[in-house]
Amino acid sequence: MRYETIPTTCSYCGCGCEVLLQVLDGELIGVLPSKASPINEGSLCIKGWNLHEFVVSERRLRKPMLRKGGSLVETSWEEALDEVAGRLAKIKSESGPDSIAALSSAKCTNEENYLMQRFVRAAIGTNNVDHCARL
Amino acid sequence: MTNSIAELEDAACIFIIGSNTTEAHPLVANRILRAKQKGAKLIVADPRKIHIAEFADIHLSHRLGSDVALINGIMHVILAEGWEAKDYIASRTEGFEALERVVRGYTPEKVSGITGVPAEQIRAVAEAYARSASSSIVYAMGITQHTTGVDNVKSLANLAMLCGRIGVECGGVNPLRGQNNVQGACDMGALPNVLPGYQKVTDEAARKKFEQAWGVALPSEVGLTVMKMMNGLHAGSVRALYVMGENPAMSDPNSHHVREALSRAELLVVQDITLTETTEYAHAVLPGVSFAEKDGTFTNTERRVQRVRKGIEPVGDSREDGWILCELSRRLGHAMELEPASELMDEIAGLTPSYGGMRYDRLEAFGLQWPCPDAEHPGTKYLHKDKFARGRGLFHAIEYQPPAEACDDEYPMQLTTGRSFVHFHTGTMTRRSPSLDEEQKDPFVQMHPEDAEAHGISPPGQVKVITRRGSISLEAKLSARIPKGMLFIPFHFAEAAANLLTIDALDPIAGIPEYKVCAARVERE
């Protein structure tokens, strides 16, 4: 049996409480508040205390999907990525990069947001990138 | 936030406006309650008697969308009494005369007529805010989600500068960011007009720097905001939309319009961790991972960049979001290496002045607050210390304007939307969490008992709430905490989605939709 606690940051609201992920044999089993954090000093709200539950939800997607004949069908990463990239390239060559737009995410990390805006600006070639900051 | 969460605890006066702090930002609320325990004066301005209003010395129940008038009224009193910070105004600000001219017209009596707040209360708030040893303003979406959102924010800055409360300990104007990394997404340039670090896409020198780093020419025209993307899909000028970790079919106002737009996309790609209302329209769905399955950083509402650490392997065959983006980028001919997150942060630091000193080894213990320009810089507890970012702080003279949609005979009530303490945003995470779902399962509309009686509604009764955009059915919860003539619906519930009702009138500058007020009526089911 291997039990670890990994310090990380709560992914719900902008307070940014530090939590400890409780991991038992590779499974996420709960979270604890960090006592030393200058933000939460050992407390968490109801969302924070239950933070692990959505991570291990049955409803998590486990495979990429493509719409075929009206419904979403599981497929391989190779096929999904080739299909998406191919269609983006086609639309870009037909109608120009500004016919493509992207929404980045206030839930994702800084590094991912950086990569997303770089992808949109450098790979697609448009500034049509935004996220739901206003919402 | 201009200041830090911990500073709130030592403020002598805290003015909360448009923030349901205990429900939406519980751990910030903790600090505020501790401040109160230490003797701070607490002022809460919110039409509803929200939970934190119970602890307030003064609770102002102003009408929805009357914030500018209220703040102008407070400033009127401060000027009339001579409580303004004269030296600060003279040495650190400009535009004061124009402000004074406009504010002169907002007598407490006139403001009382617009806001419904007694003139005496306006005077009391002015005194508490202006005359306490330190005063901090805290606000959230109740201020920004209006067609006058930018005006509201500027008005709060006016008030703070008038009393010399910006650039000082335990002061400031402090927006509470709704989502964990809204601050970071903005900092990283996930916006149509700026590159990372708010460097304008129209600024050639800034563009050059990124062009050199990325080895490719960059577009110089400002791109589309979310709402304009939706309009573009409608019109056909936008053919493809790529959505990472968002749920616009639920979160955006006037959802019918948004869903119609999404259904017109020739290509809709959604990268997310579960199916959502938005994936119903998707052509491709790419499973990303949650925060527990990756390394990275989030930037919280007080600008603190903190580590996110991987605890478990990705669920099923889901992949890190960064990996997905790099794979697609490579296929489109622009190679982005998926470096370890720490090296990616080095790249970001090299291009983003305010993140210049952010390095993973320095972030280990509780992160650093930007601006942190170099490797020796300790980070910044509060902004604008000796001078404003722009030099002098600029006052904006602002007149009150009513909300976009007025009430009439057909839609006589005002509808507002927001959060509950249990759930988060569109519920894609919290409603899939068994404990949270158990806590609050069903959608509801909060209304005043007298309004309910007038409509023959006695709970537990289903009602229909109708606006010019649509209608939804849900349970009525009666409460005297909400003023008569007003309805409140939390927007977490897909089966009675509040945003089918909300109006997509936007703030002309920030493009923020007016979620916080529209005209509605209620009917018994």
Ligand code: SF4
């Ligand atoms: S624990 Fe609660 S208050 Fe803290 S960041 Fe998470 S959601 Fe926000």
